[in-house]
Each structure stands twice: as C-alpha cells, then as structure tokens.
Amino acid sequence: MKKLSYAEALRVAMEEEMSRDSSVFVMGEDVGVFGGCFGVTGDLVEKFGEDRVRDTPITETAIIGSAVGAAMTGSRPVAEIMFAGFLGVPMDEIFNQAAKMCYMTGGQAHVPMVLRVPNGAGIGAAAQHSERTEAWFTHIPGLKVVYPSNAADAKGLLKSAIRDEDPVMFFEHKILYNHVGDVPEEDDYLVPLGKGEIKREGSDITIVATGIEVSHSLEAAEKLAEEGIDVEVIDPRTLVPLDIDMIMKSVEKTGKLLIASEEVKRGSFASEIAAEVAEEGLFYLEQPIKRVCAPDAPVPFSSVLEQAYLPDAEKIADAVREMF
C-alpha cells in the first residue's frame, strides 16, 4: 500500500498499463507538457514521448472519433475530455460510433477505448464546467460507465477499463483529485467492472452513492450513527454494468433506500436506480424511495449559490432523518 491522491492513482494506472502494453496511448488537450488541466497525466509525456502522449488541438469530435478508429484497428486509446460539460461536443462519436460499432457490425468490430472525464461541481466553475452528465451514457447501450470514489478504486478501475474490450466512460470527480488514500502497489491490482462495494455496513437504511457522494454519505452516516440510525453505504463503482444484486440485497435488509447524487434530479441515474428497485424490489420498501440530488437547474457560479445547489452530508442526513 502507498498513500496516493486520486489523481496520482489514475496516473499510476495509466503508467502501468502503458508499460505493460505498447498499444495503449493517451490523447487529449494539454495532456502532454501541461500535464493535463487537472494535472492527472502529469509527467507521462516525459516517460513515453509525444507519440504515446498526444496533445491534440481543440477538437473533441476528432479526439473521440479518432479514438474509435484507433481502437478498431488495434490500439487502445485513453482519451481525455477536459470537462464533462464538454461531452456534448463529441456526443455523436460516443453514441453512434463507439457505442454501436460492435452491435452494428454483428460483432466483427470492437472498440476498446477509455474516455476519461473530470466531472462535478464545487470549484466555482459555473454552468458549463461543473456538470454531471453520466446519466446520458447509461442510456446508451454498448458503453460501460465507471465512477470511482477513492484513490484505490481509481487505480483498479482505470486499469480494468483500459484492459476492457468495450468503450468505457470513466468519470472522475474534480473534488476527489486531491483526496489521498491507500493504494495497492501491485501492477496487477484490478477492480472488476460491475462489482459494487459496501463502503459501510448498516441495518437501518441503504444509501447508494458514487463518486464524491460516497464521502458525503459516509460523513452523514457517522453523524446519524450518533443518533442511533445505522446506515449502509453502497458504492456501485460502475453504473454500467450495475451491481443491482448488491443494492437489492441491502434494501431487502434495511427496507429503506436513499440515493445521493449531485446530478440534476430529473432523468438522473439516481432515478434509474429508484426505478429498478420500484420494479424488482418494491415489496422490500417500508418507505418511499428518496433521491437527494441537485435541483433541476444549471450549476450557478456564486459560491453561496453553488453550495445551496449541491447535496452534501448535511442534506443527506436531513433526508435520512425524514425517513425515520
């Protein structure tokens, strides 16, 4: 084990995979000498050169479109889009090319690429640089969708994503980049896609959360424990494939479900989880399901407004209290 930040863990994952497999390469805007807008690619260009750590022009459609072409022809691109709010730009390349290629060609082609994207709010970056857009991609069959909540998972999931044969949307929460955690040093440390983790066991209520909300939920759980409410916190880690069994088992045990997400509520992945449980686990529920999400509004700039906008430990705890 080694103490690494979430950002460092991601870099290590890329470095290990690039050393292991010469067909893996990185591309994106300012990922080279600049080291990435959030510093995640760091010094990779010094280690692997400009051929394998490619700075692109400002050209998101070509970044993703070319990643698809590269992946179809034997390479393993790890592409970075600088902010999740920019994912509308290469949306067609993700939706119509990366995701559907395997199906449309009857399984002849496949697209082993990873699309890394910083997402989420909390740094005053306003409406176009703070979005959570993962729900769109869960609605696109053919993609896998990953979202680590801590440094160890970040490493293990990114390595699995790079080795995966299908296109993977890999979301990283900006606020987490500086979170430090114990990270296994083995270069075969993999966290499988599709396996959730119970981040805290509890018997009274199930909270499902990903990314930064896992921290918020754990913090809320500590507070609530003092009040005698025993919270179970589940981090699915990958939204697609989703470890629905783990969620169902937990809800069966606790009888209560709260989903915490920084997404705007309407059309969120929080809604998808709620729908799954309302369909397959309704009779486990003693209480209505609760979604603690951002309101249906763009992300505001002012720090005061942004704080009011975002779910946090306090808001999660309050919502839990209402269920008891």
Place this chain on the structure above:
Amino acid sequence: MKKLSYAEALRVAMEEEMSRDSSVFVMGEDVGVFGGCFGVTGDLVEKFGEDRVRDTPITETAIIGSAVGAAMTGSRPVAEIMFAGFLGVPMDEIFNQAAKMCYMTGGQAHVPMVLRVPNGAGIGAAAQHSERTEAWFTHIPGLKVVYPSNAADAKGLLKSAIRDEDPVMFFEHKILYNHVGDVPEEDDYLVPLGKGEIKREGSDITIVATGIEVSHSLEAAEKLAEEGIDVEVIDPRTLVPLDIDMIMKSVEKTGKLLIASEEVKRGSFASEIAAEVAEEGLFYLEQPIKRVCAPDAPVPFSSVLEQAYLPDAEKIADAVREMF
C-alpha cells in the same frame, strides 16, 4: 375539424405561425424544395420563400448554434434535425447554449426556439436512424420536451412550442406521420405545454405512454377490456414540464402503474416516471411498477429483429396481464 395526417397537422401549425408572426422561420437540411426528409415542411418554401424556409448545408452544429443566436436576437427559429439519432451532433449547442443561456445570463437572454426531430423505429432504418433520445433532454434543465401522439395534439403543441419563450425539443414519431385524425381548424388552437390528457379512462391500472406507444397502449386496452381489465391510458404529451399530478391521481385510483416506452430501458424517461411515483406515490402502489421498454441494445436492422426489439400492443397487454 378537418382530417389531417400528423405530418400535415405539423405543417399547418408552422404555416399558421409563420403567417401570424414574421419573425418565425424554418431551417434545416432539405426542408425547402425537397419538402423535408419525411415531407413535413412540404410546400412551405413556395409560400414563404427561401429566406424564411432555409435549406442548410449538412451542418447540425451550425443549425442549432445559429438557431440559438437567432432566437437571442429577436427571431423565432423552428429548426429541424433530420433524425433523433443525429442529436449527438449538436448536443453541445442544445445543452450548453440553448438550455443554459437564460440561467447563465441571470435571465437577461432567452432562447425561443423549437427543435423538431423525427424519432423512433419501425421502418428498418437500423441503429443510427431509429433512436429514441428524449431522455437525455429531460435531464437538461432549461429545455422543454414535447411529444405528440396524434394529429390534433401535433398541431396544438407545435403552435404552443413556437410561441413559447424557452427552447423546446419537439419529438415526432416517424410511424405517426401518416396517422390521420380530426384536427381543429382554428388558427388559435393551442395545446398548453405541461398538460397531459387521459386518452382512455379506466379503473384497474394506469398506463403512461407518449408518442406511438399511446396507440399501442390503447390497442392493448381494448383487448384487455374484453378480458375484464379496465385500463386507464395517460398521455403526458410533454415530458418537461410533466403533468405529474395527473399521473399520481390515476395511480392513486388504480393502484397499478405500467409505463410503455420504445426507449431503451436503462436511463429512460420511463425510469424517471417510475422514480417519481416511487418517491411521491409509493403507498398508492399495490404492485411493483412495470416498465415495458426496448431492451438495452441498439436498434437492429432486420425486420424480424426490429419487431422483436420494439414494444407493441401485444407486449404491453402481456405485461399488464402479469400484474393481475
């Protein structure tokens, strides 16, 4: 009343609004002399000229981006994107410009534009020309999302959308274009955004459906009536704003909810409706909520596969039967 097809009703709505307001104009690929890929714009160019019925190059980002700019400066564009499967192309312009402009500018700017999009499967058009993508847009605050299920609503909703001060995503199901219905001839016939309609009253189960699924659901209801199951069919008509009150009241009455949608299930708007009811109406439910959707796969080409893929009256009826 006049018998018009859904496509004709849409054209009439545009014609009336263009006559009423000289700032309304139409633009899109092949909307002029070609009359639109599905014939919806028809002879508008003959009536209003090439300045107000603008054929564009193949340039979806510029179509939507320029619609935003036009709408911000006093015009009322009605833009057509040829297939809902192409909406990934101008996604950034929809998401970051049209939808957020009012909020980001603190209410100074607004974007009264309509984006008309044929969507849905059933004509063997395969994976990139058959999608249902409305769920993405319900997850984007600032947009309104409309989806008429018959010719009269098509006219009344499109006219309301054109007069609306906010950006409206206006989905049209390809299979419905030739459906003929009675359409009010008044040029002030408006169907308000945000008001659903009970298309069939019933007491045993609530089916929520939009677009083509309304026809399927009504057909299923007829069959089920013979079997003694009395189905209520609700067409929200607009997904955003959603007439959730109408749905809640119906579920309170019937105790059962089925949502029928041609969308791929995961991340669908069907999931959103399920989540809303699981959150606000859980105790009305006597049975788990059921979503009858397309499977989580792209749309296949072969007619045999496409038929197997799509929900229809038979599949809806079967799902209802399982709930009794």
Place this chain on the structure above:
Amino acid sequence: MKESNEELVGLLEKMLVIREFETTVQKHFAEGEIPGFVHLYLGEEAVGVGACSALGEEDFITSTHRGHGHLLARGGDIKKMMAEIFGKATGYNKGKGGSMHIADVNLGILGANGIVGAGLPIAAGSGVSAQILGKESVTVCFFGDGASNRGTFHEAINMASVWNLPVVFVCENNMYGISMPQYRADGRKGQNIKDVSDRAVAYGISGVTVDGNDVMAVREAVVEAVKKARADGGPSLVECKTYRHRGHFEGDPTVYRSDEELEQWKKKDPIDRFVKVLKDQEMLDDEGYKELRDKVRGQIDEALQFAQDSPEPDVSEVTTDVYYGGAE
C-alpha cells in the same frame, strides 16, 4: 506506373460488379424485399474502384451511407453483402446492420456509416494506429461533398495534418447532398467554392481535383497520395467529381435537378468510358466484354439467390453483440 491487361480489365470487372449489384438491389428494393433506406452508387463506380485499386492488403478504408460500391471495390464478399442488405442471418453483420452499416473488418473495411462525415475522424484514428503500432498501413477515407461541410471534416483533416497521419481523404463530389447543390453561382448551395479540394489549403496539405468518372484518373491520384502517405508524407485530399444516376435514396423523386443534367452525366458514364478506352487499346473486344458481363451477372444472381434463401436472424440475436466481451 504501367498496369497489366489483367489489372485493367480487373478494374472494369469491379465496376461491373457494382453496377450489376446496385441494379439488382434497386429492383428488389422496389419490390419491397429490402427494408430501410438504400443509397445506390450507380454512376460513381469509378471512384471506389479507382481508389481501392491503389491499396494493399494491410490498408484500411472508411465508407459512407452510400457504401456498397466501396465495399465491393475493396473485394467484399458479394453474397454476404447481399444477404446483409436483405437483413439475413448470413449477412456480413448477421442482419443487424443493413445497407448503411455493412463492414468487413478482416478486409480493413471499418464500416459503412449512417452518419454523414463520421468516417473522417475514424480514418484519422486508423492513421494514428499505424503510428502507434509501427505499421505501414494507409487509410482511404471516402466521404461526400455534403460531408465536407460538417465539422468532422475540419477536425479530422486538421488532426491528420498536424500529426502527419497516413490518410487519404477521397471526396466523392457527386454535386449534391440530398437536394442541396454542392455549389452554384446563384441560389442554394452547400458551399461557396467550386472545388472541395480548395479546402486543403486550410490544413497545409495538398489537394487535387480529378474527373471522378475516369477510373484511371482516380487511380492515379490516389496511388500518388498513398505513396506519399506511406513514405511519411502525411495526408492528402483528392476530390473526384462524379454524379449519382439515381435519386439520393431509392424513392427520391429528384425534383431538385433536371433531366438534362442527368442525361449529360449519363453520357459520361464511367463504365462506358472505360470500356471504350479498353477497346481502343485493344485490351477488350465485344465478345470479351459480353463474357465479362455475363460472368458478373451470374455472380450477382447467385448472391441474390443466396440472400433470398438465407434464414432470418434468430430473435435471440437482438441482445447479443452489444458488448464484445460478452454480456455486461
């Protein structure tokens, strides 16, 4: 470059295969046997055949919605193609893709594509792979005049240029994108320049325009561009002026163009022209031509029969191939 007799007659044969294939598809689409949209390549055969003749086994192509001709020119299996267009289990894509999505990945065909302009960034990526994997492959990217107005054209060619990628961008300028003229002095037009190849300047690469109904002219220009790309000389843009004999898709009444225009272009039919060249050079006589045509027709008939006789896909196929590594 001096081509052998066989090579030249081979080019003609490929063009004839496309001509007969498309004519057959046209007929059976009209009879309701083929679902969906069909965009025929009739009249444009010289572009696909000339360009693909410049490629070797390790090379790649990306194609378009009007892709049958590219796949056939690259040597695609006629039976599997016909079966795919009929949506049958024996088709290239098991009936899941259809006309707009046929691919043969083993032949380096990275798929037809229903999204106009989508092939350009994919071709750039294929070029990146050549650099990453240290291969000498070159990718030919077909796209239309209409596609050259999409942002993907701009972004992909710019990327190819700054990274010196081994990609040849072949613009099939058939004068229209559906109903929109590529250029006209007055009125509606897709762009304000006569030659798409003028756009090469914007990327600092070379651009040429050739007669797209002259298979040898296309071949020559693409051979040149491929040679350059293979020698690490970077991308080029080759515009081929041509014309589609049919409407945009089957069913298009073509109100946006005149009968005279069509007639003018039919006089420049790429097959008739090349037959004449071969006859003038005494590489082919009437009898030889008839034999060749009969042979091709026989192949197409066989493919048609195969497609018609093939089984429909099993409904279990609806949810397979969503992921390559198997199910989620």
Place this chain on the structure above:
Amino acid sequence: MKESNEELVGLLEKMLVIREFETTVQKHFAEGEIPGFVHLYLGEEAVGVGACSALGEEDFITSTHRGHGHLLARGGDIKKMMAEIFGKATGYNKGKGGSMHIADVNLGILGANGIVGAGLPIAAGSGVSAQILGKESVTVCFFGDGASNRGTFHEAINMASVWNLPVVFVCENNMYGISMPQYRADGRKGQNIKDVSDRAVAYGISGVTVDGNDVMAVREAVVEAVKKARADGGPSLVECKTYRHRGHFEGDPTVYRSDEELEQWKKKDPIDRFVKVLKDQEMLDDEGYKELRDKVRGQIDEALQFAQDSPEPDVSEVTTDVYYGGAE
C-alpha cells in the same frame, strides 16, 4: 476615415480600462476573493477595442472565455462586471454566470462563453436574425486561434458564407490555445498553417491578417469588414496576431513558453505603442496620459468597492431563471 482627437484618446481610454480592470481582477483572484477560473485579456487590449470601435448601437458581439476585454470595449458597465466576477447579486448575471458567462444583452453582447468555439454559430444566427427581421445590424464574433480548429468554426463560417450573413469573424491569434502553439515549424501545433486567415479560402470569403497589437490596424480592418457586411457583402475573417501576457488562466505556470518570448511581446505592448503614437501626433502629453490613467483607476477602484460591498445572491436564486417564461 479620419478619427477625431477624442475618438483616438477614447480608444486609449478603453484599453486602459481593460488593463486596469484585469490587473485588479488578477490581484483579487490571487487573494482568493474570486471563485472559479479567470482568463485575463492583458496584452490583447487592442483587438477588442479596435474591433468594437467599428460597431454601432444596433450591432452585436459574441465573446469567449477570455471575454472581459470584449465587454469593456463594447461599453459594458464596469461595476456590474466586477460584481459578476465576484459572484455578487448586483452583477450582470446576478452572480449566476461569473467571469465566463458575463453578458449584457441590451448592449448587444450575446454572452461570454465557456465553450471554446461556441460563439461562431451564435454569431451566424445573429446574422440570420438581421436578414429575417430586415435590420442592418452586423455581428462581430471574437474567437481564438485554438477555437479555429473546432468544427463550429468550419460550420459557422460556411453557413455565413452561403447565406451571405453580415458577420465579421475576428480571430484573436494569441499564439496558444492553453499550452498548444497555434503553429510551429516543428513539434506540437494546433494547425499546420501560419495564418489562420488562410482558412478564408475554404469558404470563398475574404481573409486578412493584421497586427493585433496595433489598435488602429485592427480598427481599420474591422471597419472595412463591417462596411462590407452592412452593404450585403457577406462575412469576412480578420485575424489579429497578439499575445497574452499572463498564463492561460490565473495559476497557469506557463511551462510551455519561454520568458524571452514573453519579453519580446511585452516590447510590443499595445498600450505603450498607442500612447507613443498619440504622443508623436501630439494628441496626448505626459500629463494628459497621467490624468487619463488616474481617472480610469478611480473608476476601477469604485467598481471594486462596489463588488466587494455588494450582497451575495439569495439562495432562492438557485432555481430561478431556468426558464424565461417563469417556472415550468
């Protein structure tokens, strides 16, 4: 065109306003008073001021992430701007937008924009409105060298060209898009051409390159282009070569460029140069200049005070303005 004394000194004053405004923002960002990202315009003042001086009241501009200078050049209210950057209720956007989204719709400023290249299609649309509504307005669209590699550049200018829209596309070529050089003979580069204006050829419009640190050169080129656009002559592309004195955003250590390069450009400072011109022509003396600067500093100090003293937005504002017509 012969400008009056006042006009010319007015240009200098505008540049000084930007210089002092940005310097103040820089300082208070460093002190942690301003949230989010801040992209300063220091060193590029001549472009915004020169271009906006060519416009009348009914005209429009679109701006970028580096937009303070454009808004100030167009006559934006300094207090409301500063307050917006501080995220205060009294800001232009009620504190909801911040630095990257300031707009003044009444002044025809269609918004700064956090999406690189997003302004170009919006500007085209503003041009469409002029045609639809029968107005004479011209729209100036500011964008960077980096933005010129986005598909929106291609699509918007192509649309403007085929529809003959009254839009002037002003490229601020400050040599970098974050860390990516616009052009270099060797190594990483955003594009393979020295002058962005070469891209005008691709759309059949006129393109010129001017010294972007010479306010009069910018003004002259844009006045010309505006005149043409207003006379139904269609769009133009004007490239202004300039340089940002600061990093891409505040906090950027600028490892990708050399100190010497920066020093070279500082010698070409647009304000120093224009002051010298005015002094040479005896339109300004040392005292006059000092007075002007003091006046401007006073305004900025006032604006700063206003911003600092202004209240935070009320949290109820989180969910207002999502829809214009009121709530859903």
